[in-house]
Amino acid sequence: MKFLKKSFLFFLFCMFLFVCKKGFSQHKRDSTLYYANKISQSQSTDALKKAYQFFQKDMTASLKMDRKDRVVSDLLYISRIEFKTGFYNDSETSSVKALSILNKLEESDYNKDVRKVLYNHLGKIYKEKKMYPEAIKMYNEALVLTEKSKDSLVIYNNISNILKNQKQFKAAEKLLLQAVNMFDQAKDTMERARVLDNLGLIQLKLGKKEESLSYLKKALALKEQTRSNSSLYVSYKNLALFYSSEKDSIKARNYALKAYDVANTVNSISYKLDAGKRLIELGDYSVAKEFVYLNDSLNTATKLSENKYALLKYDVSISELKSQKEKTKKQQYQFIAFIIFLLGTFLFFVLKSRHKKEKVLQVYNTETRISKKVHDEVANDVYQVMTKLQNKNYLNEDVLDDLEDIYTKTRDISKESSAIFMEHDFEDGITDLLLSYNSNAVNVITKGITTIDWQSLPEIKKIAIYRVLQELMTNMKKHSKANIVVLVFNKENKKISINYKDNGVGCTLKKYNGLQNTENRIETINGTITFDSSINNGFKANLII
Amino acid sequence: MFHKVLVSDDLGSINQGVLTVLDSMSIKNVQQVQYCDDAYLRIKKAILDDAPYDLLITDLSFVADYREQQFASGEELVIALKKEHPELKIIVYSVEDRLQRVRSLIGTHKTNAYVCKGRRGLIELGKAIKAVYNDAIYVSPQVEQALSEKTNLEIDDFDIELVKLLSHGLSQDEISAHLKSKNITPSSLSSIEKRLNKLRIQFKANNAIHLIAIVKDLGLI
Numbered sequence: 001m002k003f004l005k006k007s008f009l010f011f012l013f014c015m016f017l018f019v020c021k022k023g024f025s026q027h028k029r030d031s032t033l034y035y036a037n038k039i040s041q042s043q044s045t046d047a048l049k050k051a052y053q054f055f056q057k058d059m060t061a062s063l064k065m066d067r068k069d070r071v072v073s074d075l076l077y078i079s080r081i082e083f084k085t086g087f088y089n090d091s092e093t094s095s096v097k098a099l100s101i102l103n104k105l106e107e108s109d110y111n112k113d114v115r116k117v118l119y120n121h122l123g124k125i126y127k128e129k130k131m132y133p134e135a136i137k138m139y140n141e142a143l144v145l146t147e148k149s150k151d152s153l154v155i156y157n158n159i160s161n162i163l164k165n166q167k168q169f170k171a172a173e174k175l176l177l178q179a180v181n182m183f184d185q186a187k188d189t190m191e192r193a194r195v196l197d198n199l200g201l202i203q204l205k206l207g208k209k210e211e212s213l214s215y216l217k218k219a220l221a222l223k224e225q226t227r228s229n230s231s232l233y234v235s236y237k238n239l240a241l242f243y244s245s246e247k248d249s250i251k252a253r254n255y256a257l258k259a260y261d262v263a264n265t266v267n268s269i270s271y272k273l274d275a276g277k278r279l280i281e282l283g284d285y286s287v288a289k290e291f292v293y294l295n296d297s298l299n300t301a302t303k304l305s306e307n308k309y310a311l312l313k314y315d316v317s318i319s320e321l322k323s324q325k326e327k328t329k330k331q332q333y334q335f336i337a338f339i340i341f342l343l344g345t346f347l348f349f350v351l352k353s354r355h356k357k358e359k360v361l362q363v364y365n366t367e368t369r370i371s372k373k374v375h376d377e378v379a380n381d382v383y384q385v386m387t388k389l390q391n392k393n394y395l396n397e398d399v400l401d402d403l404e405d406i407y408t409k410t411r412d413i414s415k416e417s418s419a420i421f422m423e424h425d426f427e428d429g430i431t432d433l434l435l436s437y438n439s440n441a442v443n444v445i446t447k448g449i450t451t452i453d454w455q456s457l458p459e460i461k462k463i464a465i466y467r468v469l470q471e472l473m474t475n476m477k478k479h480s481k482a483n484i485v486v487l488v489f490n491k492e493n494k495k496i497s498i499n500y501k502d503n504g505v506g507c508t509l510k511k512y513n514g515l516q517n518t519e520n521r522i523e524t525i526n527g528t529i530t531f532d533s534s535i536n537n538g539f540k541a542n543l544i545i
Numbered sequence: 546m547f548h549k550v551l552v553s554d555d556l557g558s559i560n561q562g563v564l565t566v567l568d569s570m571s572i573k574n575v576q577q578v579q580y581c582d583d584a585y586l587r588i589k590k591a592i593l594d595d596a597p598y599d600l601l602i603t604d605l606s607f608v609a610d611y612r613e614q615q616f617a618s619g620e621e622l623v624i625a626l627k628k629e630h631p632e633l634k635i636i637v638y639s640v641e642d643r644l645q646r647v648r649s650l651i652g653t654h655k656t657n658a659y660v661c662k663g664r665r666g667l668i669e670l671g672k673a674i675k676a677v678y679n680d681a682i683y684v685s686p687q688v689e690q691a692l693s694e695k696t697n698l699e700i701d702d703f704d705i706e707l708v709k710l711l712s713h714g715l716s717q718d719e720i721s722a723h724l725k726s727k728n729i730t731p732s733s734l735s736s737i738e739k740r741l742n743k744l745r746i747q748f749k750a751n752n753a754i755h756l757i758a759i760v761k762d763l764g765l766i
Contacts, residue, residue, distance in 0.1 A: 400664065401664075403664075404663065404664035407663065407664070408663075411640060411642075415643075428645060429645060431698065432643065432644035432645050432648075432691070434698060435644055435690045435698065436642070436643070436644060436690070438690065438697075438698065443747055443748065443749055444698055445698060445699075445700055445747050445748070446698045446699050446700070447699065447700050447701065447702075447705070447765075448701075449698075449699060450699070483749055484748055484749060484759065484763065486763050486765060488765070501763045501764060501765075503759065503762060503763060538762070538763070540764075
């Protein structure tokens with residue numbers, strides 16, 4: 001029993017664990033690199049959406065595991081996606097958050113790089129938001145952290161662009177000249193070309209025409225080395241600008257056409273539009289038709305992508321909501337499982353204790369019954385014999401008779417509660433029981449006892465039948481004064497019916513101890529027992545099991 | 546008379562009574578034991594010593610105590626001894642009066658006598674010793690039914706049919722004819738008479754009319 005109880009509890013515990021584990025375990029794959037590439041390369045909204053979801057998820061997981069460096073990098077990626085999709089405010093929030101977390105971390109080379117990237121990124125954001133002083137401040141912060149001269153060139157370019165937008169041409173020129181001085185250390189051709197381009201344009205604005213032209217041409221020469229078409233476009237465009245300001249419309253148109261050709265090779269709509277605009281300004285209307293068409297399609301495309309990006313945000317928030325819902329559901333299931341577990345355990349113990357109580361009560365009842373019997377039937381008689389002996393008038397024989405009576409009574413009580421001799425044929429057992437009540441005074445008659453299939457009867461029913469018959473016969477012997485008792489055994493469908501009748505004095509039916517006991521016994525095996533008797537009319541009992 | 550007797554009972558006072566009976570029958574060589582195992586060993590040893598006991602008087606129920614016993618009850622002892630030494634005569638002297646046990650001990654295990662402890666127990670024990678000495682079987686009157694036919698109690702449908710026909714006013718001759726017409730056996734006049742006599746005894750009836758009255762009162766017809 002004890003083992004059973006333990007194993008039952010263990011089983012419940014295992015089930016509980018299983019449910020929990022199913023909820024918590026998470027299949028995780030590291031694909032940061034894959035999605036990082038997606039951000040820099042992809043133009044498709046879907047890919048960005050997926051990347052966004054991935055980094056959001058990864059960040060939540062990293063937060064849980066308390067891996068702050070990872071949270072920072074996730075935030076950076078998120079910020080980039082937001083920037084790319086035009087959500088500058090959100091992008092700013094993400095970057096600032098990343099910076100604030102980064103500030104709490106220990107300084108290291110890696111962290112320094114990340115910080116620099118973040119400052120640069122923030123600069124870009126502020127520039128897009130036209131918050132130029134903030135943008136410059138951010139770029140300067142990035143510049144402080146920069147050690148590689150290539151990176152410095154990038155930042156110089158970025159700052160000069162802002163200064164140019166603010167029409168601070170002098171400051172921009174000064175900055176770019178500084179950058180030119182750093183060319184010895186920085187070998188990156190593209191960045192050098194960009195610096196030269198920018199410087200040329202600024203000097204054009206400042207009216208330093210010769211220097212401007214020489215810088216622009218130097219930049220073109222550098223770009224021709226790299227054979228990068230898209231960067232060539234910028235040079236051609238700049239040169240076209242230069243010549244148009246010089247009123248040299250032939251050269252200007254020449255460069256504008258070159259720029260248009262490059263734009264066609266690269267097949268960039270924005271370049272084409274830009275180049276087309278320049279050509280129209282210069283009086284060349286050959287591309288006007290195409291320009292209008294391109295302009296329209298670009299507008300549509302922009303609108304579409306705006307919508308798509310708005311949708312992206314919405315989708316992400318929807319999927320977050322979904323996962324939140326799933327999580328709540330999971331928690332609910334876990335909670336329910338836990339409650340069931342608790343209830344099960346509770347019920348188990350309640351039933352157990354109730355069963356125990358019932359058992360204790362039964363034992364108590366039996367003890368009370370036996371004790372009462374001993375008191376009523378034995379102790380009283382012994383007391384009577386004792387008083388008789390004090391008188392001494394009685395004969396020896398008389399006292400002996402009394403004592404024998406007491407002895408028999410004691411034996412009967414013991415027999416009532418003793419073990420039933422079950423190892424033999426039950427039919428024999430019952431016959432012997434009835435036979436033992438057969439005497440010169442009483443004839444016991446049975447009918448149909450052999451027709452019953454006693455073998456297939458369960459032990460518990462056999463015991464009940466035996467005890468009930470014993471009780472009935474004992475009652476008969478004690479009270480009825482009958483001289484004939486008939487017991488008719490019958491099979492009724494699948495049940496057994498036993499009819500008891502005697503020709504004794506009968507009684508008014510009151511549920512005294514013995515009969516109440518038989519009723520209880522029969523009830524426990526789902527049988528019925530009915531009694532019928534009146535004075536001078538014998539006693540009847542019908543028992544169906 | 547018996548020469549060497551062993552008495553096995555865990556109650557000294559009862560042994561005392563048994564000793565008195567044996568003494569009155571001038572059996573002097575009597576030994577007592579209080580454990581079944583002791584009884585078994587004594588009997589075995591006596592046989593080895595070539596001075597075997599010729600009677601064992603034993604109780605059935607022994608109170609279990611600190612001593613671990615090979616034979617927990619007198620029944621086990623009797624069964625083992627009768628198997629190994631059928632010639633040893635055994636009288637069981639016990640409070641136990643359940644017929645099944647008596648039948649099993651006398652019938653199956655060939656115990657020589659079964660005496661119930663009681664008011665007349667010692668007198669019956671004296672009778673039993675005499676009977677067993679003469680190679681007879683003795684059983685106390687209160688458990689005598691253990692050896693009688695069990696069917697004495699049982700009546701059957703045929704009996705009820707007989708009484709029913711009788712109650713309808715048929716004479717025994719008419720009953721016989723009726724049964725014959727229905728191909729029910731036995732239907733001879735003599736067997737009907739025998740049956741009715743048996744029923745009269747069972748139902749304690751003085752005559753056929755009385756029998757019908759009793760059976761009717763009991764609701765059997």
